[in-house]
Amino acid sequence: GEPAVLLLPGDGIGPEVVEAARRVLEAAAHAHGLRIRFDEVLIGGAAIDQAGDPLPEATLEKARRARAVLLGAVGGPAWDDLPVDRRPEKGLLRLRQALGLFANIRPLPGFVAAYGRSPLKPELLRGVDLVVVRELTGGLYYGPRARRALEEGGEEAYDTLLYRTHEIERVARVAFDLARTRRPVGQRRVASIDKANVLTSSQLWRETVRRVAADYPDVTLEHLYVDNAAMQLVRDPGRFDVLLTGNLFGDILSDEAAALAGSLGVLPSASLGGPVPLFEPVHGSAPDLAGRGVANPVGTILSAALLFRYALGHEAAAAMIERAVEQALADGARTADLAGEGEGALATEEMTAAILERLRV
Amino acid sequence: GEPAVLLLPGDGIGPEVVEAARRVLEAAAHAHGLRIRFDEVLIGGAAIDQAGDPLPEATLEKARRARAVLLGAVGGPAWDDLPVDRRPEKGLLRLRQALGLFANIRPLPGFVAAYGRSPLKPELLRGVDLVVVRELTGGLYYGPRARRALEEGGEEAYDTLLYRTHEIERVARVAFDLARTRRPVGQRRVASIDKANVLTSSQLWRETVRRVAADYPDVTLEHLYVDNAAMQLVRDPGRFDVLLTGNLFGDILSDEAAALAGSLGVLPSASLGGPVPLFEPVHGSAPDLAGRGVANPVGTILSAALLFRYALGHEAAAAMIERAVEQALADGARTADLAGEGEGALATEEMTAAILERLRV
Numbered sequence: 001g002e003p004a005v006l007l008l009p010g011d012g013i014g015p016e017v018v019e020a021a022r023r024v025l026e027a028a029a030h031a032h033g034l035r036i037r038f039d040e041v042l043i044g045g046a047a048i049d050q051a052g053d054p055l056p057e058a059t060l061e062k063a064r065r066a067r068a069v070l071l072g073a074v075g076g077p078a079w080d081d082l083p084v085d086r087r088p089e090k091g092l093l094r095l096r097q098a099l100g101l102f103a104n105i106r107p108l109p110g111f112v113a114a115y116g117r118s119p120l121k122p123e124l125l126r127g128v129d130l131v132v133v134r135e136l137t138g139g140l141y142y143g144p145r146a147r148r149a150l151e152e153g154g155e156e157a158y159d160t161l162l163y164r165t166h167e168i169e170r171v172a173r174v175a176f177d178l179a180r181t182r183r184p185v186g187q188r189r190v191a192s193i194d195k196a197n198v199l200t201s202s203q204l205w206r207e208t209v210r211r212v213a214a215d216y217p218d219v220t221l222e223h224l225y226v227d228n229a230a231m232q233l234v235r236d237p238g239r240f241d242v243l244l245t246g247n248l249f250g251d252i253l254s255d256e257a258a259a260l261a262g263s264l265g266v267l268p269s270a271s272l273g274g275p276v277p278l279f280e281p282v283h284g285s286a287p288d289l290a291g292r293g294v295a296n297p298v299g300t301i302l303s304a305a306l307l308f309r310y311a312l313g314h315e316a317a318a319a320m321i322e323r324a325v326e327q328a329l330a331d332g333a334r335t336a337d338l339a340g341e342g343e344g345a346l347a348t349e350e351m352t353a354a355i356l357e358r359l360r361v
Numbered sequence: 362g363e364p365a366v367l368l369l370p371g372d373g374i375g376p377e378v379v380e381a382a383r384r385v386l387e388a389a390a391h392a393h394g395l396r397i398r399f400d401e402v403l404i405g406g407a408a409i410d411q412a413g414d415p416l417p418e419a420t421l422e423k424a425r426r427a428r429a430v431l432l433g434a435v436g437g438p439a440w441d442d443l444p445v446d447r448r449p450e451k452g453l454l455r456l457r458q459a460l461g462l463f464a465n466i467r468p469l470p471g472f473v474a475a476y477g478r479s480p481l482k483p484e485l486l487r488g489v490d491l492v493v494v495r496e497l498t499g500g501l502y503y504g505p506r507a508r509r510a511l512e513e514g515g516e517e518a519y520d521t522l523l524y525r526t527h528e529i530e531r532v533a534r535v536a537f538d539l540a541r542t543r544r545p546v547g548q549r550r551v552a553s554i555d556k557a558n559v560l561t562s563s564q565l566w567r568e569t570v571r572r573v574a575a576d577y578p579d580v581t582l583e584h585l586y587v588d589n590a591a592m593q594l595v596r597d598p599g600r601f602d603v604l605l606t607g608n609l610f611g612d613i614l615s616d617e618a619a620a621l622a623g624s625l626g627v628l629p630s631a632s633l634g635g636p637v638p639l640f641e642p643v644h645g646s647a648p649d650l651a652g653r654g655v656a657n658p659v660g661t662i663l664s665a666a667l668l669f670r671y672a673l674g675h676e677a678a679a680a681m682i683e684r685a686v687e688q689a690l691a692d693g694a695r696t697a698d699l700a701g702e703g704e705g706a707l708a709t710e711e712m713t714a715a716i717l718e719r720l721r722v
């Protein structure tokens with residue numbers, strides 16, 4: 001039947017950018033003779049206000065039955081005083097966990113050179129087209145932790161960076177599979193990030209990745225220490241194809257890579273690994289922009305492109321959206337976050353229209 | 362009596378850059394009516410070859426009795442096949458530990474804009490003048506670790522990020538004391554880096570830093586999550602003054618910051634905390650350049666400036682060296698790592714001479 005896409009607009013600018021992406025999704029589907037069934041439910045702060053829970057059971061149930069989830073953003077000052085466990089962000093964390101999404105995908109596409117907002121010199125952006133694959137459900141953020149008073153005075157506190165073979169293996173496969181879809185044979189590369197010269201967990205990481213790599217003879221594997229990777233991302237981002245990282249290293253490096261875009265507004269993401277993948281922009285709910293119709297819809301629209309590619313297996317529709325975004329930016333379409341001095345800024349709807357106009361088979 | 366400085370040239374280009382720095386140290390001391398006693402012993406690969414140990418007892422003894430240690434670099438392909446515990450790098454690690462050096466200082470000076478090799482757009486380098494203070498003897502690189510087979514197949518491996526109150530406190534004091542020496546009241550800032558929204562150890566880090574900050578009402582404290590810091594370093598490095606980090610986060614962020622210099626050759630460092638501080642360039646032993654007389658001596662010469670400032674308490678001599686380096690770079694003096702297309706490259710001795718010429722009271 002028709003694939004079902006669950007829309008979770010969420011809070012802040014979430015509803016505005018999700019509506020923009022829905023229109024693009026629908027247009028690209030229509031252009032390819034595809035029909036998509038949309039449903040829409042609450043998550044985050046909006047769900048707290050209506051149902052007292054950032055992830056109501058009904059929302060989770062609908063997510064489980066969908067082919068894919070497209071999310072806007074969650075959170076805002078209205079809910080900042082709630083205890084951590086009942087905040088909007090917790091709804092998204094619980095959703096990712098319930099869906100078993102262990103791999104987070106963050107592309108840095110080459111078009112970030114087009115609008116001149118990157119902090120890097122333009123010549124360093126030539127050939128940039130990388131993606132960070134981050135393990136999302138293990139590592140330092142989920143290991144055993146404790147805090148206790150010491151007899152000699154003061155306290156000690158610890159967190160544990162723990163990985164098991166199968167956790168590394170499955171996210172490594174996501175990275176290598178992804179490398180196969182991006183470039184022709186001979187140009188496929190995975191850079192696995194660790195600190196194997198110091199960390200025991202990194203040694204297991206490196207050995208496991210190396211073993212997985214044996215199944216992908218068409219993909220070149222290199223190992224980089226995380227500090228070196230942090231350096232290379234700034235010095236020569238064009239050298240990377242797929243970066244494969246644990247949870248903590250990926251958190252840091254994917255945000256460093258995002259900074260190279262000059263605006264978070266253009267960046268999409270996907271969370272994969274379970275039966276129902278989730279797609280969302282990298283930016284947050286931006287409460288200061290909410291309701292003003294000025295948010296950049298590109299991050300969510302490109303997340304819709306990733307949805308076509310990874311959830312629906314429809315490369316043509318994905319590429320159509322990406323080309324339209326690239327063309328709109330090349331033609332000078334700019335939301336406020338992208339506009340330089342003296343450049344006019346488009347509203348969310350105008351930017352969306354500029355992209356819709358350029359959707360071509 | 363005359364302060365004793367122990368020179369540890371080490372391996373690769375170490376001897377060449379240490380000799381250059383010694384000449385600048387001596388000239389700056391002379392200009393201020395100060396005499397320094399130099400001694401010089403082996404460390405690293407050179408010590409392995411001569412004494413079978415990368416840190417011979419005699420070297421450690423002399424280091425303990427010196428006022429400060431100036432090191433070149435250790436390591437090289439000749440010793441790469443030794444077991445990890447007997448490699449040249451281990452000599453340096455053992456020396457730092459034996460001297461109780463728990464704080465590593467890495468400045469990114471504003472002059473990196475002068476020679477045009479930074480990957481950042483020039484306008485983003487305006488006002489850059491930051492220093493990373495990294496905890497060096499605790500955290501994830503030193504906590505309990507293990508690896509074991511699992512009954513269900515595969516293995517698990519972990520490392521522990523553990524901090525105690527007093528470890529955080531003492532490195533925080535180094536950062537706040539440093540902030541007091543760098544800028545006038547009203548402009549002193551410490552950015553403490555953690556991941557307190559997720560990590561228990563970061564919560565202790567943040568609370569402890571906040572308590573130390575109460576003793577420094579003239580220094581403004583802000584807390585930044587490590588992923589956000591990785592982003593801000595690229596977007597707007599000029600916003601930072603002192604960054605205070607744990608061992609792992611500092612490893613990553615200090616290398617990211619170093620990348621902004623466009624060449625590691627110009628960057629100095631200091632390791633503080635014990636009775637005898639250690640100064641060394643950020644770059645390594647660069648075996649491919651060794652013996653050719655082309656290495657950039659600036660990183661070691663600026664480490665000598667830090668030695669005047671932090672070991673001898675002689676700000677005038679430190680500033681004299683830094684001004685001379687800055688002037689030489691502004692006047693176009695370039696070693697090969699700094700020379701752009703069409704710019705001639707100076708040899709190590711020529712670069713050193715260019716700096717010596719510009720030493721002025």
Ligand SMILES: [Mg+2]
Pocket residue numbers: 251252255588589
């Ligand atoms: Mg992050």
Ligand SMILES: [Mg+2]
Pocket residue numbers: 227228612613616
């Ligand atoms: Mg490092």
